[in-house]
Amino acid sequence: MVKKQSLMDVTDVIVIGGGSSGLMAAGTAAQHGAQVLVLEKNAVLGKKLSITGGGRCNITNDKRDFKQFLEHFPQSKKYLYSAFAQYAVDETFNFFEQDMKLPLETQARKRTFPASQRATDVRNTMVNFCKQHNVSFKLSTTVTKLTATDDGWVVKTNNGNFTCHKLIISTGGYAAPETGSTGDGFKWLSDLGHTIAKPSPSIVPLKTNTTWVHSLSGTSWDYLKLRFYADGVKKIQKTGKVLFTHFGISGPLVLNSSYDVSQLLSWGSVECSLDLFPDTPAEILSKRIANLLQKNVKKDFGNTMTEIFPKSIIEVLSELSAIPTDIKSGEITRDQRNTLVALLKDMRFPITGTMGLDRAVIADGGVDLSEINFKTMQSKVNPNLYIIGDLLNINRPSGGFSLQMCWTTGYIAGVHSAM
Template sequence: MKNYDVIVVGGGPAGLFAAGFAARKGAKVLLLEKNPHCGAKILITGKGRCNVTHSEDDPRKFVEHFGRNGKALLTALYAFGVKDVVSFFEEQGVPLKIERGGRIFPDKGEAKDVQKAVIAFARDAGVEMRTSCTVKKLLVEDDIIKALETTAGAFSADNIIVATGGLSYPETGCTGDGYAWAKACGHRVVKPEAALVPVKLNDAWTAEVSNFNLKNVRISLCVDGKKVDERFGEAFFTRAGIGGPIILDMSSRIRDELKKGEVKLLLDLKPAVATELFDKRLQRELAEQSNQEFGTSLGGLLPRDMIPVFLRLVGIDPKKKCHSVTKVERQRLLKLFKELELSVSSCAGFRKAIITSGGVSLKDIDMRSMRSKRVKNLFFAGEMIDLDGPTGGFNLQECWSTGYLAGISAAEA
């Protein structure tokens, strides 16, 4: 005799949505979460502000951001898309607003308000939540999950939804348990890789300007001297290298290119001004301050924190008067502004990865219902499936949409 209609494993955004919407459909739902609280990862999203979704509300255009597998997400997006997410949070008392680049955040609140709202939704829908309960094993017989073995005993249900996330930020509870279970019952798992990661550089000086925001910059990716990619937007230096949206979005490409040759990033701090024009600006600045020391002349061009680093990198004596700066020296300065060379050593691993790419193969999931093609009463949702989007709210939207679809499908199965 089954105790529950649906058991959801994993209380992240995908699992909470799956559980809540299954319960709203009238199912008796149990949610099992290994942490003492659900939604630990939500708290650290969007630097504590949670980029809940993205303003691209046309599903066909939205899925283009997911690359090779994107179209598989269409049914889930049509079932619960960007507009549904915005209305959902509005109803839960967390109105959202669109910010730069189409990123959607809570209007006034923070990530913790998103976490609270989703937990409250699942609880109010009637979901029974067991936290500090780790699922250890799925007991499968004749392609059916008969029971779940957990640290709090065995549980059984007609249908099981696994939403255990990926491998990134393991301190949030994401240790890839679902991949092992999926494999054990016959699913193909595309090799999980750390994705949307910061990049490590050989240039030790970045530690001096770590967390320094680079707004509206252009970064070109070069392999053995050849430009292969280019992005415009935001980045920031870290203690060991460089991170931020444009770097994260290029990181999978950078990882691939590192296998092929020497990888450099060229940072253009003034992308809106052509090189020749910027040279004229430099000449003007130096002429206007001709009797001042070069070391005090960069204030109008650079934020204060960057100046000591620039002075060292450019190799011009800071005591030298501006009128004595030679053309060759000025050309070196110009290059720092327009093509500051950063030498890439490696990409960060799972500990610093925003998401995990790869996961349960879409070939083994019916994406119209999120149901497994291998095990009759098993459904998947969220990051653990082989779908990964760029920064900007795309990955959480994938979790809301697939969580919703898995929840209603499991409740109706």
């Protein structure tokens, strides 16, 4: 970028928000020759990035064919195509492993993490990338107002005003507001003429008021079938791992169903059903349990069941089936066994809601995608303005898809803002 003498106090590119997408954009713009300033309201950079993936950071999903990768973005893939054709999973691997010397490791379901399993290593890598290319930072600096000028922007903050030719907004969405993303960008962008779809939690744990579910808090069941019923009709069915919490259920399977469940909840009541033995038909399960009880006739039911279940689940099963844990296994009747089997195949409880934006991993909603040029990440509504990351109205599953979207949109905004 050519700098005019009279505009020496005007920064080439200002990035508002030093999170995942902002750091990628800032480092890339500086790498491509721009003078770059990041304004971040927190005292630290990449606060959300440091807690991603339960502290391990699911950095991407190892689907190298970007068209296959975009199959996970059914509503937005037609927009994202031109961005991902420039920068996708291969480029992310090259960036972290070759350029930044951060080895990656791909685990189940192609989820990729830093080999160190530390999200803070990813945060530090992004900060180092920016530092290597002389990006300047103003921390504890909250942007309050944006004003367009003839050839750029004036950015008002609690630390004074800053001017720039190109402005990248990467202030994130509403999910996990304690990390700094409190939706500030949506307000400015709406005032600047962008259409903003109302954000709602889309990857979020589910709540129930059923006490036996709460009592299982901390227990996880690695392989079960999860079904959701709306007004008694089965609407969603998935198989995988569920984590019980003190408010309801969580884990990847639940998180990835939560968007659809919240849609069902907006229409009426929703019930969840757990099948703890999804691959075993009821008759075979009944025979297995009969054999187990037969082998342990003199043992208490509760003790016999420890061969299959953790103690917390046995207590719940005993309560729901009304079979006391201290009854001898040999005394259990056929009816009681049938009740138990029916329960194991269909443990039901109502879903009363989602955990809301505070506990959400992703909130959908945001800037209307038709208002962005995805070849450059430039706003079609305002000149010299780039919009990236969670600000965009892109619904997607968990599994590294969000951060890849941030690396891609950040990289493209970085390259094009520096031109």
